[in-house]
Amino acid sequence: MNISVLGCGRWGTFIAWYLNKAGHQVLLWGRETSKNYKELAETRKNDYLALPEGIELTNSLEMAIEYSEVHIISISAQQLRSFAWQLNQHNIKGKTFILCMKGLEAESGKRLSQVVSEEAAGANVAVWVGPGHVQDFVKGIPNCMVIGSENVDITKEIVQKFSSDLIRFYYGQDMIGNEIGAATKNVMGIAAGMLDGLGYTSLKGSLMARGTREISRLVRAMGGNDITIYGLSHLGDYEATLFSPHSHNRKFGQSFVEGERFGKLAEGVATVEALMVLSKQYNVEMPISGALYQILFENAEAKETLEQLFLRPIKFEF
Numbered sequence: 644m645n646i647s648v649l650g651c652g653r654w655g656t657f658i659a660w661y662l663n664k665a666g667h668q669v670l671l672w673g674r675e676t677s678k679n680y681k682e683l684a685e686t687r688k689n690d691y692l693a694l695p696e697g698i699e700l701t702n703s704l705e706m707a708i709e710y711s712e713v714h715i716i717s718i719s720a721q722q723l724r725s726f727a728w729q730l731n732q733h734n735i736k737g738k739t740f741i742l743c744m745k746g747l748e749a750e751s752g753k754r755l756s757q758v759v760s761e762e763a764a765g766a767n768v769a770v771w772v773g774p775g776h777v778q779d780f781v782k783g784i785p786n787c788m789v790i791g792s793e794n795v796d797i798t799k800e801i802v803q804k805f806s807s808d809l810i811r812f813y814y815g816q817d818m819i820g821n822e823i824g825a826a827t828k829n830v831m832g833i834a835a836g837m838l839d840g841l842g843y844t845s846l847k848g849s850l851m852a853r854g855t856r857e858i859s860r861l862v863r864a865m866g867g868n869d870i871t872i873y874g875l876s877h878l879g880d881y882e883a884t885l886f887s888p889h890s891h892n893r894k895f896g897q898s899f900v901e902g903e904r905f906g907k908l909a910e911g912v913a914t915v916e917a918l919m920v921l922s923k924q925y926n927v928e929m930p931i932s933g934a935l936y937q938i939l940f941e942n943a944e945a946k947e948t949l950e951q952l953f954l955r956p957i958k959f960e961f
């Protein structure tokens with residue numbers, strides 16, 4: 644089938660590469676000002692992969708929208724609202740947009756599918772999340788991921804068309820759980836990077852146990868299924884984020900406590916802000932996310948603030 648991929652950064656370019664490999668006709672869109680696009684157009688390569696000849700490139704959004712009924716979006720989460728507004732200036736009624744992104748809107752705490760539905764009513768929205776780094780996939784190392792939408796027929800059709808021996812997809816059943824799970828694993832990734840930077844790597848097991856607990860409480864309060872947090876979108880993505888040398892969020896956290904600047908996109912930073920909104924809105928206690936908010940946005944000292952998590956009153960584990 645024809646598929647347009649909107650966004651030609653690290654992940655969008657990989658998605659185009661993957662869908663071409665899975666046998667689809669792929670058009671990859673990048674904005675006119677994009678350095679990523681320019682590099683791909685000139686060399687057909689980026690830092691991670693080489694684009695096969697079959698993938699077409701364009702910076703005409705109109706052309707990308709007309710090319711296909713199914714579109715992937717992979718851009719930075721905080722830009723999604725304005726981008727969805729832009730999409731809505733074209734004829735997108737009945738088309739499907741699959742979000743390959745992991746974030747929440749910082750000011751409102753809204754999920755990305757909500758953002759698109761608000762700005763582009765009439766489009767179908769799905770999400771494709773779960774563990775995986777370009778560096779591993781291009782070496783042929785397979786992984787499992789999850790695709791979900793509010794319409795189970797759309798979910799099943801996409802999973803069937805996108806599956807290959809490189810990615811085994813599961814049908815997502817819980818948009819709240821999968822979207823919150825995917826966004827917040829980046830928050831735990833930042834915390835893990837901070838632990839690495841502070842010489843506390845051995846605490847990552849505890850972070851995994853308490854992090855999943857904290858996020859599952861939120862998901863339940865929001866009306867999702869708390870078990871989803873123990874699935875591919877969240878716990879299943881911990882290796883790729885809390886432990887992987889490739890994770891931008893983990894590297895951001897480590898660089899932060901080491902006093903260095905990390906220039907690439909770490910979606911978890913804005914998600915920490917969103918979590919403070921949700922924690923208040925749903926009256927859910929979120930100690931790890933709150934500690935990160937103090938460190939990242941209120942200048943609290945990282946080591947001391949993380950250590951204070953140990954001084955909280957003793958309670959039952961579950």
Ligand SMILES: NC(=O)C1=CN([C@@H]2O[C@H](COP(=O)(O)OP(=O)(O)OC[C@H]3O[C@@H](n4cnc5c(N)ncnc54)[C@H](OP(=O)(O)O)[C@@H]3O)[C@@H](O)[C@H]2O)C=CC1
Pocket residue numbers: 650651652653654655673674676677678679680717718719720722725726743744745746771772773774775776908910
């Ligand atoms: N396993 C998984 O599911 C993975 C998911 N991701 C997710 O993918 C998303 C993108 O991450 P990643 O590719 O690493 O980030 P990059 O920074 O590499 O790419 C972001 C892309 O977004 C584009 N962009 C930013 N703002 C706009 C806008 N207003 N309009 C159009 N395009 C815009 C950028 O354009 P430009 O080229 O002009 O800069 C760039 O191409 C994130 O949400 C991330 O969490 C990432 C890796 C793995």
Ligand SMILES: O=C(CO)COP(=O)(O)O
Pocket residue numbers: 745773774775776829832880883884889890891892893908909910
């Ligand atoms: O989502 C990812 C791996 O599954 C990518 O994580 P980072 O954005 O932290 O690199």
